[in-house]
Amino acid sequence: MSLWRKIRKTGRVAEPAPERPTGEAPPEAAELRGSVQFRHVDAGSCNGCEVEIGSAFGPVHDAERYGARLVASPRHADALLVTGPVTRNMEVPLRRTYEAVPQPRLVIAVGDCARDCGVFAGAYGVAGAVSDVVPVDAEVPGCPPEPEAIVAALRRLTGR
Amino acid sequence: MNDSMYAQWLALACGAFLLAGVLVLWRRDLAAIVRLFALQGVALGAMVVVLGLRQGSVHLVAVAVGVGALRAGLLPYLMRRALDTPPPGNGTAGEEARETRPLVNVATSLLAAAVLALVAYAVSQPIVRLSPGPATQAVPVALTVLLVGFFVLVTRRRALSQVVGFLLIDNAITATAFLTTSGVPLVVELGVSLDVLLAVLVLQVLTTRMRAAFGGTDLGELRELHD
């Protein structure tokens, strides 16, 4: 009963949906038409981006309302959500994860580290940016990126 | 109240009575067990009300209200209070509020209850055959609750679940009395209820004392007194 009361009192916490983001979507996204499943790969991130991704899929930003969803297996996924500079240990796994995604597949590099290794550029354990390992279709800048930016990038893929 | 309505309402009340009884075995949370017991009190009251309405006896309805108030109101209230009293010392409240490790595990006790229900049905057939009617036919229900109460008494560790087991037996006896004779005299019922009240009070005092002495109400620990 107390939970019921809490639900009634809290009501809707999701913020009103902002304008649909502009900018062109990757050509593969056209086939997905409003439903994109993401498999998240942490290629060596400091977990800052993970917190923001969590918040993007949380109730306030609610990325799920645009047809995006996180899934447990790359076989179920349409796109990879890669964070962090690609460390040497994660280079092969990232490539294999990409291979495991059925066609058509997309990759989003989330955060500055994923785009260009950020502050870790040239570090001995880093193999390179995400685009050095797998083809990247969209990027979200920021360290860490704001949830709004992540949601906007997801929306460009779902087209909603 | 026509025949089929009477039979159906009585069956419903008996069904709720039975369900509340066997669900006591399912729940581990002592607060939930007390709630189930209160629900059973309501069902018992409703059963007597149906019987009273059938016989057109205002007296029986009044008794029903009394029974309901005692079983669904006062006794659960007392048990809630016993439950809410914080244990002395730094609390093992989580341990205390749950029937964590019954002597017979929950799944097995549920299956045992199923068998008990069938046994109760089989052994009460002679009684039913004496005067078949919707009320007597429900005697197996009361008998099942009695056996389940006994089972709770035997297999549960917490003093409070034991109290509930004892009260289940009492509820079952009351139900049998009403179902077979369609009502015991008010005085007898009052006397029995007072006895029960007394027993609950004694057990509550005992529980409090046990807590003070052992810091818990696991009756298994009483064995230490023997050693």
Added chain:
Amino acid sequence: MNVPGTLLTVALGLCLATALLAPAVPARIRPALSGLGTAAAGAVGAAAGGAAMAGHAWSAWLPDLLPLAGVRLALDPLGGLFVAVTGGVAVCAGVYGIGYARHGLSGRVVQATLPLFVASMLLVPAAASVSTLLVAWELMAITSLLLVLAEHGRRTAVGGAGLWYAVMTHLGLIAILAGLAGLAAGAHGEAFDQLRAAHLPPLARDAVFLATFAGFASKAGVVPLHAWLPRAHPEAPSHVSALMSAAMVNMGVYGIARVGLDLLRGSSEGGAPAWWWLLVLAAGGVSAMYGILQAAVSADLKRLLGYSTTENMGLVLMGLGAAGFFATRGAPRLAALALVAALLHVVNHAAFKTLLFQAAGSVLYATGTRDLDVLGGLRARMPYTTALFAIGALAASALPPGNGFVSEWLLLQSLVHAIPASGVAGAVALPLAVGVVALSAGLAVATFVKAFGVGFLARPRSPEADRAVESPPSMLGGMGLAALCCAALALGPTVIVPGLARAVGTLLPGAAPATGPVSGPVSGPAMETVTLHLSGIAGTMSPLLIAAAVVAAIILLAGAVRMLAARGRRVARLWDCGVGPMSARMQYTATSFAEPLQRVFDDVLRPETDVDVTPKQESAYLVERIRFHALVPDRIERRLYGPVLAAVDAVGRRARALANGSVHRYLAYGFWTLTGLLILLAVIP
């Protein structure tokens, strides 16, 4: 001599001829001769049984064949059913045995005994007097024992299994002998016709029933008399396992039905006591539950199948017990329905268990192991065996469109509709019985998903499994025949049900109308001919239509998906979370698969697990090796037989003190005995 008589004689003659010829021919062609002879005898026997089921009764008295009483044979529809089932199994086993015997089983004794074993099993249901039955029974026991011991030189476990089997089967024989002798004494004659007319006092009648029930139940592998079954069936050569598990255990069922419902008919005028049949029902229920539970946690493929036999015999006994019980309650239609369900399950079980044991034998033949934990990956290496095992597993797990489903459906129908007719005892027993049937069906699903999924699918877990190759054509042929029987029984049970109804008619006279309780082909639209209609109660089900509908739906969906799909299939690397490669040892094994069930039924199974951690020398926190050892013992065996064996052992040790080697003492024993006897004779008037 009429049709069934001639055919049965031909079948027995074929068996005998094969047994005599087999030792004489060279070892190279001996398996072929023996196998083909057995198969031919089986086919003729099956025809004899079929003719008897079709209503051609036959009986014969050969006074000179055995001293004192002579041999009495008769075939009625009930006996015919069991003869037919035995014959069918023998056909499959004979064909299969040709290839299987190449693995060092072409010896004279084994190849000559096989047809004799089949002959004895054809004789048991055809026996029409106590002495004939007992002789055939003993012949069956001895030949099967010889066959169980066939591989005793190769594995040490065979000897122990043989000893268990020998002791238990003879104790069973003694029980049957005692029971039937008691009945014969009361009837002043030992022919079955005389027994039927006998009037025994109630106490003697109960004793006869209990003794014969114990004896026959031990043959059927019913708990707690099952201890020999999970030992002997795995250790016997696989086609012998098939014969034992699919045909021999049925003889126990036959015996219980024959004695309880037929021979004791005269003694139980006015109805047999209901507790007999409740006892049978309870024994069946306990066997079904316990058997399938042990099968579910077993990792030995053939032991699993052996325990599954116990389960299925349990289900059959539940049907039999329910039938007897309903008959005592004056509900002949329900009784007939339950009996039809039981007999149909006998037939179904024979078909799928033959198939499964033979497929397990092929796996053993190809890999040398029966341990599911090291099998796997056989789908690619033995595609036909895999597909055939899948058919058997589908049937054994009682799912549509398998044939096991049909008989379990009938059994459930008979149990579900009986409440109003069966009084208090029924009201208590039947819901529990339904629960038991349901749980055993559910666990059977788990068991066979494990056996098939772990044993045959995915990747091999050992080099032996990796090297497996497909079996020779004769073995595939044997399995294929059994699979065909399964398919036919699954899709067209309405065809054999009238025959079963006739068999039921011999046991429950007056109960079954001429068309049977489950009238198959009735006039009406074409759809009706493939639907099982229960007369008296409203229940219908059509196995053929269900199978057709499922196949149609699958084809429809496959077509739709192909039409809508935009891209072709791609073979990809297994998803191993990107690290890989995943070794075959990372797969779930049979033990791990059964672990949740084992944990749920912890209180019943009491598994013994032992974790042994050896730390490195440098630090207690670094582990060098972890050994995990798990064993699920047969608890009933341990608790019940352990004390008995210990007591026998103690008595034996005490008895050894009597024999100390002194000749004088032995002579003294004789002297004292003689004197004692003389005194006893003098005292007794």
Added chain:
Amino acid sequence: MSGDLMSGLIATVLQVVLVIAGAPLLVGLMRQVRARMEGRAGAGVPQPWRDLRKLLRKEPTEPRDTGWPFRLAPLVLAGTALVVAAVVPLVSTASPLDSAADLFAVTALLALGSVALALGGLDTGTAFGGMGASREVTVLALVEPTILVSVFALSVRAGSTNLGAIVNVTEADPMRVLSPASLLAAVALAVVTIAETGRIPVDNPSTHLELTMIHEAMVLEYSGPDLALIEWASAARLTVLLGLLGSLFLPWGVATAGTGALAVLIGVAAFAVKTAALGVLLAVGEVFMAKLRLFRIPELLAGSFLLALLAVAASFFLAGGA
């Protein structure tokens, strides 16, 4: 006779189409309800259909070392769901297939689908596939007694296990729904439905944590149209089972034999409303519950078995019980 057959046939076809089209919508509705109660906006009711449309156009993959069990599993799962959707009386009791399958056959068909998927999971040879299969069949085995004993309880009243007969009897005497036997059986079957369809508290359909998965662990290797079939099939099984609960215990509006087109239309509407209502109820319940630990599930199932057995008992304990 032929007119009856005709209207029954039409009703059956309508029913199948309704389940095919409506099942994803039901899942969407349930997700939407959950989202709203969690304060989110939700993806909208048609979202599952968008997912399916996309999955159908994606590339199916097949891991190395897998074979026909892996390929066949989605088809069998979806095929059995389709057959069950045609057999059970959701819109009308006059289905021409009604005599082909009763409640026993329906549960066995659903079990066949689960078994196929479990074998598909085992065929991949991954640890998660085996784990999911093992748990799925364990739950399946323990659910079976509850189902069959509940069927027993329901059949006592109708004297038959055929679904059409049971629904007809209930529809003729709706007050029977309020009897203890019926209520207990309803609760028991509701628990079974939850366990069979892998909803909270038995399994969490939206979990991402492999170690707690039952159903999801078996399908980790499927992609594209195969996955679409599996997702559709689980939605269809949920729809059919909820619809069946509705027909058995709230039979109002189900068309019976010999009624006209209007009755069929009413049946369609009633089925849609009832199923949606039950789905919403289930979704709301899920918000308030946590997933049970795997080894607490047997307790839940033992409890439901007890309820089913009491339902049978109540049908002969109590005068007004049946």
